[in-house]
Amino acid sequence: MNTRCHIPLLLWMLGLALLLPACLPAPAAAQEGPLREVPPNGITVEKLVRRFATTEKQFKLAREQYTWTQSVKIQTLQNGRVDGEYQMVFDVLFDDSGRRIQQVTFAPQSTLTRINVTQEDLDDVEQRMPFTMTIDDLPSYQVTYLGQQRVDELNCYVFRLAPKKMEKHQRYFEGKIWVDDRDFQIVKTYGKNVPDVVRKKGEENLFPRFTTWRQQIDGKYWFPTYTSVNDTLHFSMGDVDIRQVVKYEDYRRFEAKTKILYEGKEVEGAGGGPASPGKDTTK
Numbered sequence: 001m002n003t004r005c006h007i008p009l010l011l012w013m014l015g016l017a018l019l020l021p022a023c024l025p026a027p028a029a030a031q032e033g034p035l036r037e038v039p040p041n042g043i044t045v046e047k048l049v050r051r052f053a054t055t056e057k058q059f060k061l062a063r064e065q066y067t068w069t070q071s072v073k074i075q076t077l078q079n080g081r082v083d084g085e086y087q088m089v090f091d092v093l094f095d096d097s098g099r100r101i102q103q104v105t106f107a108p109q110s111t112l113t114r115i116n117v118t119q120e121d122l123d124d125v126e127q128r129m130p131f132t133m134t135i136d137d138l139p140s141y142q143v144t145y146l147g148q149q150r151v152d153e154l155n156c157y158v159f160r161l162a163p164k165k166m167e168k169h170q171r172y173f174e175g176k177i178w179v180d181d182r183d184f185q186i187v188k189t190y191g192k193n194v195p196d197v198v199r200k201k202g203e204e205n206l207f208p209r210f211t212t213w214r215q216q217i218d219g220k221y222w223f224p225t226y227t228s229v230n231d232t233l234h235f236s237m238g239d240v241d242i243r244q245v246v247k248y249e250d251y252r253r254f255e256a257k258t259k260i261l262y263e264g265k266e267v268e269g270a271g272g273g274p275a276s277p278g279k280d281t282t283k
Contacts (some may be wrong), residue, residue, distance in 0.1 A: 001115050001242070002205045003235050014209050030058040030188070030213070033139055033150035040157060041181060050135065057134035057154060059185060059221045064100070066223075067093050068251045071106075072125055076114055077241040083114035094254050114240055120171070124193050125246055126198045129212055130224035131173050131189045133161065135270055140164060141173065148181070151188060175209070185222045187214050206233040208242055217251045236269045 009070040040048045074086040089106035110117075133141070146158040161173035173175040175191010197205035208231035214222040229244035 001083060001121050001207065001233065002118055003115055003237055004205070005239070009133055009151070014235065020231045030152050031150075035149045035158060037147040040148075047139070048179075049143050049159075049183075050143075052157075052179045053133055053135040053138050054187060055131045055184045057136065060134055062108065062134045062221055063223065065254050066251050067091065067254055069105075069249045070126075071247045071249070072244070074242070074244045074245075076112060077150070077243065078114075084110075084114060085152070086110040086112050086117060088107060115194065115242075120197070120205060121207075122217045123171070128171060129210055129249065130248060131177070131186070131212060133173075133177060133186065145175070147168070150155050151178055154178075156187060157181055161191070171195075180222070183216070183220075183222065185214070186223050188212070202237065204235050206235065208244070210244070218253070228264060 001012065039045070042120050043051070048111055068261040069089065069091050072087065072091040072263045075082045076084040087106065087108055087110075090102045090104045093101050093103055095101050133143075140163060142164050144162075149156055151157050159177050159179065160175070161177060162174050168171070172194050173189075173191055174194045175189065177186050178188040179185065179189075180187050190209070192209045193207050196207055208229045210227055210229045210231075212227040215225045217225075218224040225248050227244075227246035229242060231242050233240050234243060
């Protein structure tokens with residue numbers, strides 16, 4: 001996000017997360033136990049990383065065959081009071097040709113005055129806040145095993161991720177992920193998208209820290225359902241408090257006529273059969 005003179009969209013999103021603490025759904029109040037610095041259960045760290053990254057690849061392919069409704073609400077605060085708000089609700093659908101499209105259903109006039117939403121911010125909302133760490137992404141990241149931790153009733157492996165190298169015009173995630181020790185999928189993400197873009201004073205695109213929670217929607221894969229931001233972005237022209245909430249709702253499997261293959265095998269639930277509403281079956 002950048003200031004009105006240049007403040008990033010990500011900044012807006014952070015402001016929104018700060019604004020709505022009382023409205024956070026159950027995942028936001030998840031109970032976390034202490035981090036236990038113990039090795040994985042019956043598997044090496046290297047094999048564990050490859051296992052969950054392979055499962056994440058399968059999930060990413062499967063999610064491409066789903067439709068859902070996504071809402072974004074971003075607020076800026078000054079002296080603890082909301083002084084600007086941005087909202088948008090859109091459906092992620094397929095057109096008659098089977099191409100992925102977005103259909104905006106609600107987009108009131110923005111009242112944000114101190115920041116602007118940038119294309120990088122929009123891309124982060126759509127692509128990087130629902131973060132996936134697939135087998136294809138592994139070469140780009142330094143993955144550090146931290147231990148095990150309970151998140152509500154789930155026992156999770158915790159990892160720290162950081163890009164090995166910042167390639168020009170590329171964006172990366174930097175932070176921590178929690179991987180369920182039974183399904184080997186990410187169930188929680190905390191961190192930020194990098195790098196910030198600072199060209200000169202007054203031309204800064206800064207990005208906030210966010211938390212994304214997932215729920216098991218179809219009995220197999222864990223889908224992102226909620227992202228919150230509650231941060232302060234430090235621009236050269238002054239700090240901006242940001243709160244943001246992104247919701248991903250009403251997942252439905254699209255009736256695809258093609259099969260999605262991964263390593264020569266069809267990805268289960270990724271195509272064929274009638275579309276049906278997704279049901280939350282969180283463990």
